[in-house]
Amino acid sequence: MEQAAAARVSEPVVSGAKVGKTFANGTVVALDNANFAIEKGSFVSLVGPSGCGKSTLLRLIAGLIKPTSGVLNLHGTQVTGPRQDVAMMFQRATLLEWRTAIENVLLPTEMQRRITSEDKDRAMELLKLVGLGDFAFSFPAQLSGGMQQRVALARLLQTGADVLLLDEPFGALDEFTRERLNIELLRIVSEIGATTIFVTHNIAEAIFLADQVYVMTPRPGRIASVIDVPIARPRELSVQLSPEFNHLVEEARVTLGAL
Numbered sequence: 290m291e292q293a294a295a296a297r298v299s300e301p302v303v304s305g306a307k308v309g310k311t312f313a314n315g316t317v318v319a320l321d322n323a324n325f326a327i328e329k330g331s332f333v334s335l336v337g338p339s340g341c342g343k344s345t346l347l348r349l350i351a352g353l354i355k356p357t358s359g360v361l362n363l364h365g366t367q368v369t370g371p372r373q374d375v376a377m378m379f380q381r382a383t384l385l386e387w388r389t390a391i392e393n394v395l396l397p398t399e400m401q402r403r404i405t406s407e408d409k410d411r412a413m414e415l416l417k418l419v420g421l422g423d424f425a426f427s428f429p430a431q432l433s434g435g436m437q438q439r440v441a442l443a444r445l446l447q448t449g450a451d452v453l454l455l456d457e458p459f460g461a462l463d464e465f466t467r468e469r470l471n472i473e474l475l476r477i478v479s480e481i482g483a484t485t486i487f488v489t490h491n492i493a494e495a496i497f498l499a500d501q502v503y504v505m506t507p508r509p510g511r512i513a514s515v516i517d518v519p520i521a522r523p524r525e526l527s528v529q530l531s532p533e534f535n536h537l538v539e540e541a542r543v544t545l546g547a548l
């Protein structure tokens with residue numbers, strides 16, 4: 290009993306208190322009064338229409354921009370700028386074309402220090418983890434869009450950060466590739482125990498992936514509701530046909546005013 294109580298009061302890995310962000314001299318409220326706490330190892334989806342502040346919230350957590358009001362904490366210390374314990378991935382892979390896959394994966398390390406043979410071993414392991422063991426020495430132009438995002442995912446993991454921010458990472462890919470990559474992403478982040486915040490505008494995708502879904506609404510950007518997803522893991526794609534799943538989709542739609 291005492292242990293359970295202690296677990297409940299343990300520090301969340303990422304938290305925000307009354308976090309706000311405005312642009313254009315306060316005329317655009319990108320994020321208004323966001324309060325949240327994300328547990329270690331959990332998977333949170335941010336879902337909502339364009340302009341509801343999803344990317345803004347990720348960029349705030351990554352320390353790429355500063356809040357106009359409120360406080361953000363990561364691993365118990367306030368976020369005041371970019372740091373090593375959090376890493377972000379975007380919709381476009383942004384690989385360097387003149388570098389091989391493994392050279393792209395090694396880039397975050399290279400920007401910090403001299404590369405060692407252990408770093409190279411680690412990069413190769415990560416490429417195997419994302420299913421590209423045979424493509425380490427291929428150039429981005431030789432890889433499909435999905436494979437390029439796999440390289441970007443390996444590069445994200447190479448940073449060693451245990452808080453991963455993914456901004457519609459597979460949004461530019463076809464539906465089949467996206468579903469496959471989503472399932473692999475789930476496997477990988479659970480294997481390494483990362484805390485993951487994943488942005489999408491697809492409600493079913495948000496629910497399928499997450500332990501918790503933050504449903505966001507625009508003007509001003511707000512976390513309008515938080516939906517817990519009590520569906521067992523690992524999840525098969527077929528859970529999306531269950532009444533339980535569809536009930537959660539409806540709940541999110543009601544919040545978004547889409548019913």
Ligand SMILES: Nc1ncnc2c1ncn2[C@@H]1O[C@H](COP(=O)(O)OP(=O)(O)O)[C@@H](O)[C@H]1O
Pocket residue numbers: 312313317318319337338339340341342343344345346510
């Ligand atoms: N650098 C910026 N300057 C001005 N307005 C911005 C800037 N970044 C975002 N915004 C505005 O803030 C709101 C939220 O944007 P964003 O976080 O990108 O939404 P989402 O990722 O959910 O589509 C939008 O109205 C957007 O136009």
Ligand SMILES: [Mg+2]
Pocket residue numbers: 343344345456
């Ligand atoms: Mg966005």
